[in-house]
Every structure is written in structure tokens, then in C-alpha cells.
Amino acid sequence: MNVISNIGKYFQMLWVVFSKPEKIKIFRTRLFDEIQSIGINSIPIVALLSTFMGGVIALQTASNMTSPLLPEYTIGYITRSSTILEFSPTIISLILAGKIGSNIASEIGTMRVTEQIDALEIMGVNSLSFLVLPKIMAAVLFFPFMLIMSIGLSLIGGWLSLVFADLSSTETYIFGLRSFYKDGDIVYALVKSVVFAFVIVSVSSFYGYYTKGGALDVGKSSTQAVVNSSVVILICNFFLTQMILL
Amino acid sequence: MIEIQHINKSFGDRQILFDINAKFEKGKVNLIIGQSGQGKSVLTKCIVGLHEPDSGSVIFDERNFTNMDRTERKDLRKEIGMLFQASALFDSMNVEQNVMFPMTMFGNQTKKEMLNRVNFCLERVNLEGKNDLLPAELSGGMKKRVAIARAIALNPRYLFCDEPNSGLDPQTSIVIDNLIREITYESNITTVVITHDMNSVIEIGDNIIFIHEGKKWWEGDRKSIITTENKEIIDFVYASEFMKEIKASMQNS
Numbered sequence: 001m002n003v004i005s006n007i008g009k010y011f012q013m014l015w016v017v018f019s020k021p022e023k024i025k026i027f028r029t030r031l032f033d034e035i036q037s038i039g040i041n042s043i044p045i046v047a048l049l050s051t052f053m054g055g056v057i058a059l060q061t062a063s064n065m066t067s068p069l070l071p072e073y074t075i076g077y078i079t080r081s082s083t084i085l086e087f088s089p090t091i092i093s094l095i096l097a098g099k100i101g102s103n104i105a106s107e108i109g110t111m112r113v114t115e116q117i118d119a120l121e122i123m124g125v126n127s128l129s130f131l132v133l134p135k136i137m138a139a140v141l142f143f144p145f146m147l148i149m150s151i152g153l154s155l156i157g158g159w160l161s162l163v164f165a166d167l168s169s170t171e172t173y174i175f176g177l178r179s180f181y182k183d184g185d186i187v188y189a190l191v192k193s194v195v196f197a198f199v200i201v202s203v204s205s206f207y208g209y210y211t212k213g214g215a216l217d218v219g220k221s222s223t224q225a226v227v228n229s230s231v232v233i234l235i236c237n238f239f240l241t242q243m244i245l246l
Numbered sequence: 247m248i249e250i251q252h253i254n255k256s257f258g259d260r261q262i263l264f265d266i267n268a269k270f271e272k273g274k275v276n277l278i279i280g281q282s283g284q285g286k287s288v289l290t291k292c293i294v295g296l297h298e299p300d301s302g303s304v305i306f307d308e309r310n311f312t313n314m315d316r317t318e319r320k321d322l323r324k325e326i327g328m329l330f331q332a333s334a335l336f337d338s339m340n341v342e343q344n345v346m347f348p349m350t351m352f353g354n355q356t357k358k359e360m361l362n363r364v365n366f367c368l369e370r371v372n373l374e375g376k377n378d379l380l381p382a383e384l385s386g387g388m389k390k391r392v393a394i395a396r397a398i399a400l401n402p403r404y405l406f407c408d409e410p411n412s413g414l415d416p417q418t419s420i421v422i423d424n425l426i427r428e429i430t431y432e433s434n435i436t437t438v439v440i441t442h443d444m445n446s447v448i449e450i451g452d453n454i455i456f457i458h459e460g461k462k463w464w465e466g467d468r469k470s471i472i473t474t475e476n477k478e479i480i481d482f483v484y485a486s487e488f489m490k491e492i493k494a495s496m497q498n499s
Contacts, residue, residue, distance in 0.1 A: 022352075026351065114334060115331070115334040116336055119328065119334040121295075121296060122323060122326055122328045123323060123351065124320040124323035124324045124351075125351055
């Protein structure tokens with residue numbers, strides 16, 4: 001019952017979030033601030049994870065290539081496919097759900113328990129639109145760029161690991177990367193990144209905004225935000241795969 | 247003037263406010279007093295629309311706030327300034343940005359005009375030159391004064407103060423009380439202060455409403471509260487042994 005009530009409340013929140021901003025100039029300023037906070041500040045962790053993730057995928061694929069019938073370029077092909085279809089959009093989003101989600105829930109939750117949100121409402125400001133809309137827009141706009149960067153770095157990571165471990169040549173790896181390429185895979189990954197960006201920010205904002213109590217409850221909201229946005233990401237991942245790939 | 251009529255409010259099965267009627271007059275400091283947990287803050291939140299009353303009306307100068315839609319309420323709220331118990335300053339903004347915030351959201355002034363107004367408001371609360379400090383760098387009393395400056399930035403017609411003296415030493419409390427009183431008289435606004443600080447009651451209470459068990463128990467001014475024979479008021483005003491002794495000695499003399 002509580003789950004259904006929360007889902008209803010979540011959609012009611014979204015209805016208010018997507019009302020017209022009070023002042024476009026202020027919205028624009030806040031949007032750039034949030035792009036900095038949500039997007040640009042996440043680049044180092046995404047870059048690091050993607051590079052090592054690509055390296056590990058390539059090494060694991062190479063270590064499992066025991067059959068002489070499998071061509072060597074399969075390593076590049078599998079590295080590319082795994083990275084584009086799953087690792088870059090989903091794994092990176094799950095990691096960002098931890099980083100960004102907890103940050104958003106604790107920021108908005110603290111504003112709630114210290115009456116800053118009440119202060120906004122008293123002034124006549126639509127607090128949901130003011131606080132949440134720039135975050136959603138920033139994430140939805142910036143996640144696709146991070147995805148492209150993540151795919152690129154992951155493939156570079158795979159190449160570096162293979163070359164240093166002397167498991168494949170550069171030419172063969174690149175040939176594998178270019179084999180059986182479908183534009184639809186990139187579109188699928190981009191759609192996933194946009195949906196996951198929306199999920200992470202909106203679910204985390206929901207738990208932050210409806211925090212009740214004190215510091216302890218802000219911590220609980222933060223945990224709930226990370227757990228629930230991760231669960232919603234996995235569910236959306238399943239349905240998006242059904243809808244787009246099959 | 248703000249008028250509240252037959253306000254009832256419950257949370258689940260628990261009724262907090264019972265049929266409260268009151269008038270808060272313009273140009274006066276109106277106090278809502280009572281012990282903790284009696285419904286003072288809930289009543290204030292019903293008046294400003296942070297809680298919806300179960301029944302009853304809140305009327306701001308003949309405009310029924312309870313019946314207004316979201317847009318009408320938003321317009322009226324621009325006439326309300328509120329000082330919160332914990333000051334509620336925006337952590338990420340410095341003093342100047344906090345005070346300027348309502349003007350940037352709703353004003354049409356130039357940056358220079360806004361800055362002049364900010365400096366005027368900060369001067370009014372004796373915080374001139376503190377523009378660049380962050381809330382974390384301010385003392386409790388300074389935070390309250392910045393919150394007052396922010397509350398008066400848009401020249402409000404109604405000022406609400408939720409326990410403005412909580413967490414402050416007696417001397418700073420007097421400074422805040424005097425500030426609230428001066429602003430009320432100077433700008434001829436309707437001020438409603440929620441407090442259980444007896445110094446404030448005696449110092450600034452032009453019109454006092456005593457809330458007890460969610461009901462309006464008593465109404466009067468700062469002179470009559472000292473002399474009333476109402477038992478609950480006496481228990482509230484003369485809560486400490488020291489005050490009881492003073493009352494006894496007053497009666498003996």
C-alpha cells in the first residue's frame with residue numbers, strides 16, 4: 001500500500017516539477033550550476049571507472065578465448081558490444097546513482113528539515129520546480145555526453161590492456177571494434193542514459209523532498225534514494241531492452 | 247489585518263487545533279503564546295498555507311486565503327515575510343544573496359537597485375558590511391537578523407516570526423524583539439510572533455493570544471497578562487519558583 005501511495009506521490013511531484021520556471025534567467029543560472037555539480041564533477045570518476053572497466057572486459061574476454069576456431073578480433077567485438085550495450089549506460093548509471101543520488105537526497109533533505117524549503121514556499125516560490133527541474137535537465141542533457149566519453153575511454157582501456165599484456169595487436173582489436181557494427185546500439189545506449197539520468201535525479205529528489213524529521217532521517221532518505229533509484233534503473237533497463245533491442 | 251475563523255486541524259486521528267478565531271491587527275505586534283506542543287506553530291503554518299486547515303478560513307485584508315488557487319496564493323505570499331525558528335537561510339548563498347533572493351525571484355529592479363535595497367535592509371538590522379559572509383560564518387543572533395533582513399526585503403504587509411528568540415541569549419533576544427517591534431511600527435505592517443519567551447511577551451506584546459490544548463484560551467495585552475486570574479496563564483507566566491515568589495511578594499505589597 002505504501003509503495004502505491006509513494007508512486008502516486010512521485011507522479012504528483014513530477015507534475016509540479018514540470019511547471020513553468022519563475023524566471024528563465026534564474027533557471028538558466030541554476031541549470032549551469034547543476035551541470036557543473038552533477039555532470040562535470042562526475043567526469044573524473046566516470047573516466048577512471050570506464051577505462052579500467054574496458055581493460056577488464058578485454059582481458060576477461062581474451063582469457064576465455066580458448067577455442068582456436070574463434071578469431072582474435074572477437075575480443076574487440078565483445079569489448080565494444082558489452083561496453084555500448086550494458087557497461088557504459090547501466091553500470092556507470094548505477095555508480096552515479098550512488099554519487100549523485102545520495103548528494104541530491106541529502107541536499108534537498110537538509111533543506112527540508114532546516115525549513116529552507118518552507119522559506120521558499122512562503123516567498124511564493126514553487127520549491128519543487130526551483131530545486132528539482134534544473135537538476136533533472138542538467139542530468140538529462142549531460143548524461144549522453146558522459147556516456148559517449150565513457151564508451152570511448154572504455155574502448156581505449158581495452159586496447160591498452162591487450163597491447164600491454166601482448167594478447168592482441170592494435171589492428172586486430174580495431175578490426176574487432178568495427179565488426180558487425182549497428183547504429184541502433186548507440187541509439188539504445190543513448191536512450192538508456194537519458195532515462196537513467198531522469199530516474200536517478202527524480203527518485204533521489206523525491207526522497208529528499210519528502211524527508212521528515214532530523215539529521216538521522218536525512219541519512220535514511222539518502223540511503224533510500226540510492227537503493228530505490230538503483231532498483232528502478234534495473235527495471236527500466238529490462239523494459240528498454242525488451243522494447244528497443246528485441 | 248489578518249482574521250482567522252473557526253480553524254480546525256487534525257493529523258490523522260489526533261486533533262491539534264479546535265475552532266480557533268482571532269484577529270491580528272495592522273501596525274501591532276500580535277503574539278501567539280503557549281507551552282510547547284499546544285499547536286502554536288501548526289496554527290501559524292495554517293495561516294501562511296504551509297498546512298491546510300481541515301475547516302475554517304484565513305482572511306488577509308478581506309481576501310480569503312483558504313479559497314485561493316495556487317496562483318492567487320503565490321501572489322499573496324509575495325506580501326508575506328517570515329522569520330523561521332532556525333532562520334532557514336540558504337546555506338549555499340552568502341548574506342547578500344540571501345537577502346537579495348526574493349528580489350531576484352519577483353522584483354523587476356536593476357542589480358544596482360537590488361544591491362541598494364540589500365544594503366538598506368542589512369543596515370536596518372545592524373549588519374552593514376557583512377554582505378560576503380556565509381550563513382555558517384554567522385552567530386545565531388546574526389542569522390536571525392539576516393533572516394529578518396530577507397523577510398523585509400520586499401516590503402511585506404505581513405510579517406510572521408516563529409520563535410524568533412529560540413537559542414539566543416537574553417540580550418540578543420531583546421535586540422531581536424526591538425527590531426521586530428520597530429519594523430512593525432515603522433512600516434505599519436501586521437506582525438504575528440509565535441513565542442513562549444516571557445521577556446518577549448512583556449516587551450513587545452500589543453495583542454496576545456494564549457493557545458492551550460489546541461484552543462484559544464485567553465486574549466489580552468501585555469498589561470492584562472500580568473494581572474489575569476486565569477489559572478493556565480498564571481501557570482505559564484509564573485512557571486518558575488522565582489517568578490512565583492515575585493508574584494507572591496507583589497500580592498503581599
